[in-house]
Amino acid sequence: MYKKKRLAVLITLFLFTLFPLQALAVEYAISEVLIEAQVNADGTVDVTENHTYVFEDDFNGISREIIPKDGTAIQKFTGEENGKKLKVEREGNVYKIFRSGDDETVTIQLRYEIQNAVEKFEDGAEFYWPFFDDRNDSDYEQMVITVLPPAPTQQVEFVGYGEAYETGQLKEKGEVRFTMGKVPSGANGDVRVVFDAELFPTLSEQNGSIKMEIADEKERLEDEALVFATRQNTGRSIGTSLLPAVAALLLAMTAWAWNRTRKTKQQAKPKTDEFLVPQQKMSIPATLYFTQSSILTPAVTAAALMELVRKKNVEQLSEDQFRLINRKTEFDHESVLIELLFDKVGDDEFFKTQDLKNYTDNELNHAAYNDSITQWQQEVAAEVKQHNLYGKPLLLRWTVGFIGLALMGSAVFFGVMNLLLLMATALVLSILFVAFCFYSPLVYEGHVIREEWKHLRLAMENLDNSKWRALTSDEKMRAYAYVLGTDEKSTNEKTKRFTQAYSDTAFANFGIFYNPVLLTGLFIAANTSTSASASASGSISGGGVGGGGGGSGAF
Known part of the structure; x- marks a missing residue:
């Protein structure tokens, strides 16, 4: 018991090691994110973010990834809730803010400073920043980003990219508010704002005009939006007419x-209602595979052994003992079954039902038994495939x-x-x-096989004894083997009736003492035992402007 518990613990730890994110996933939604970026005269930007999380389970905190643009840096990162400082740990560009709870809504305030965030040109100073990018794994239900100047001004140019496109508005005193609404995960949304250069007296000035570049960007984005709208309308027209036709x-x-x-x-369908045993077009196991199910049950295995008796490869000496008299078989799956029952389970010449129980009771033999049964099933399937019954x-x-x-x-x-x-x-x-593309219609011959054996199975449920006695012993053996293979339990009335038919002198040539309840039950027990044993042992690049960006999460 102790070993089993220890094994379960080791397996659990192994799974957690392989799939840590999946194993520790936290159910949450981010209902609102309000970001305020205060641009300072020295080129730094003080950022305040309020993230509202709706948790549906236990949680330990939230995470915020902030990937700075080239040449910038993030400093003074803190987290708090209602004025209370929270523990923060940094792992690379990911900040983990610890705040545990269970099934509640929390609002966490994050503060940090972006250094070297402003570039000054001859006619303006630019703050161009990706607060999130395509590496973000979380949806934001409501996103608002506000950029404030160092001092009141009305000389402001701005543009938004991706999710921020055409969401910006100029407010009082020169602040710009980008109201984006819902932002899906994996989306980009850079914001770009240009203030008066005079507001940044201490910054070094670069050559060139930034306002002209902003004007060109706006024109480019408008042209792209127009092209996109035209293509969208064309696509909508084509789709609404073509897809219904398709x-x-x-x-x-x-x-x-x-x-x-x-x-x-x-x-x-058969042209007559007369009771007939279909001609042998495939072996009984293959016929059962094709007409009943591709899952070959222990009852089919029992029927396959009966077929070996019918074909005189095997002689039945008593109800529970069989002797191998001829190894030369018509089909490969028959050789596999003989090898299993007489070579692995039996003593090369004789096989007793008790031998099968003893063999499968030993766990060391389970793998070999399962391998043989699997090979037998594969060979049965191979026989069916050779007949090309599907077009x-x-x-x-x-x-x-x-x-x-x-x-x-x-x-x-x-x-x-x-x-x-x-x-x-x-x-x-x-x-x-x-x-x-995988449409493979059953050919006419395949339908014939299915209908003939279906007719046989239904007819035998209410079989007249005179019709049964009129059959040859070979026909009786084939009919009974087929019905046996379709009846896993082997305990209903039709099976009992057919079992009694073995006393008929027509079976004298086969020397049969067949007990379907005993043999089928034995194969069921063998499969159950070995199956239980088998079950127990089985087994980037991306980003926003300048390489910056980030996203949100929880843990």
């Missing part, structure tokens, strides 16, 4: 495929694949154009068209 095409193709399958299935309409696949890729490209275009509804529609349609 959706109609997909609907028509789906209806065509469904109708085609329905007709083929109808044609494949491959290459022209249709290439066509829908091309349409799907084109729609994926259009989804990207709509996303860039901020046409989110059209983007989502195009993306869904793209996925559906690409999925259609």
Whole structure:
């Protein structure tokens, strides 16, 4: 018990080591961020930020990443709440402000100083700063940035980029307020403000005009916005007319495929209601794999052993003992099953049901047993695949694949154009068209196989004894093996009736003493034991202007 607990602790610690962020994730939202940047005459900027967090669980604090522009530096960083100082730790450009709690709303005030934040030119002094950038992992529900001059003035030029574009307003005394509203994670939003050069008498002056550059930037951004709006309108027009047509095409193709399958299935149904055992087109395990489920149950394993008896590869000596008489098999999966039962579990010639229990009770044998069962299942699947029972309409696949890729490209275009509804529609349609590339309709012969064995299974539920006796012993063996493989429990009325049929003299040539309840239950127990054992052992660049930027988080 102690070892198991210690193992669980080690596994937990290992997972926390591999995925620390996911393991320690905190549920939160940032409802409001108010930033005030007081530009000083000496070129420094005093920043005050108020971050309102809405936590939905336990938390230890918030984090703020501030990546300074080239040539600048962040100093005097502090955090407080309602005037109370909070503990702050710095890790590179990330500041962690400690304030623990549980499921509450808090407002944390951050203060810091940006050194060398202002550049002075002949006709003005510029503060150009990215308070957040594309490295930010958090959404801001409401973002407001206010930039204040060193002294009252009306000679102010400003421009915003990204999320800050066309959000700025000139207020009294020369302050500029950028009211951005909601800012999604991964977005940029640089702010750029130019004040009178006379307000910064001690700063060194650089050559050149900054106001002309600001005017050119405004013109450039307006031109880009106009081009964007034109493209957006064009994209909206194309999308609203093209996507419904594409959706109609997909609907028509789906209806065509469904109708085609329905007709083929109808044609494949047996022409007579007479009880017949279908001709052997695939082995019984492969037939069960194809007609019932690709998950081969222990009942199918029991049916496969019965098939080996029918084919006289194996002789049944008693209810619980079998003897191998011929290793030459028709299918590879039959050889795999013989190797498992007679070579690994048995003694090369004889296999007893008790041997299987003893073998699987030993945990050292679980891996070998599971490997053999997996190989057997793979070989059964390989037999089915060889019959090419699914069609491959290459022209249709290439066509829908091309349409799907084109729609994926259009989804990207709509996303860039901020046409989110059209983007989502195009993306869904793209996925559906690409999925259609895997359309593999069942061929006529495949429908025939399924319908014939379905007819057999339903007929045997109310089988007339005279019809059963009219079958050859080989047909009885194949029919019973199939029904056995479809019936995991082997305890209902139809299985009992079929079991009684083994007393019929028609089975004398097979020497059968078959007990489906015993054998199927034995394989179920073996699979359960080994499966439990297997389960227990399984196993940048970016930024805003000047390389600066940052974001917010919590821990």
